[in-house]
Amino acid sequence: MTLSLDQARRIIDAALGHGRAQGAQPLAVFLLDAGAHPVAFAREDGASLFRFDIAKAKATGALGMGADTRVIATRAAANPGFFQSVVAVTSGQLALSPGGVLIRDLEGAVMGAVGISGDTGDCDEACAIAGILAAGLSHGVQS
Template sequence: MTLSLHAAQSIIAGALDAARQRAAKPLAVVVLDAGGHPVAFAREDGASLFRFDIARAKAMGAIGMGDSTRVLAERAKGNPIFFQSVTAVVGGDVAFSPGGVLVRHAGAIVGAIGISGDTGDCDEECALAGLAAAGFSTESEQ
């Protein structure tokens, strides 16, 4: 399965709906396919300049490392030199903060969602809500 524009837009709509229900700060949300190509993106009014870049780096990090950015951030605590090296090797195209979550279909990675704008915890909660709203299983259900 490839990640369609319709599916990506549904993920974003669900994530932004969750953000408004939580009274989150303005978010940027990006959905990438498994190759790291942007499928859909939304930036809420008031989201600051770098939010797209951070959201994309969260999604790219999840795809590139094969796990959510929450898991990656935890791993980085125990091996900071390695993860600093990863950041340098990929030209900074990775962010080790919650909010980057893999999109899976039948267990296969088909893309990732990255969100930036509020706390990492809130960003991640909105990403998971977006996945659920679009009918995808969350990573914790894999």
């Protein structure tokens, strides 16, 4: 199963709604399906220029590395040389900050990824998770 446009729109709406309820800075949200194809993107009024690129790098990095960007950032702290190489060889398609979250169906299969940028990594990630859950889906790394 892959992420549909309808599901992506629900994730965006709920993520942005969560951000507004939390008083977040203006956000950008980028969604990819399981094949890394862009499905949907939204940028709130006032979000700065690079937010699109950062949100995309968070989503792409999570999907490409098979883990949420919070997990990847922790791994990168322990092995910075390797992750600098990954960022270089992927032409910057990995952002080492929370806010890139894998989207899974209820059986645990990866459907895509969402990347959010605009506030702190913690806030970006919380908005991503709120959006995923509001769409009736699951998230993150399965054990």
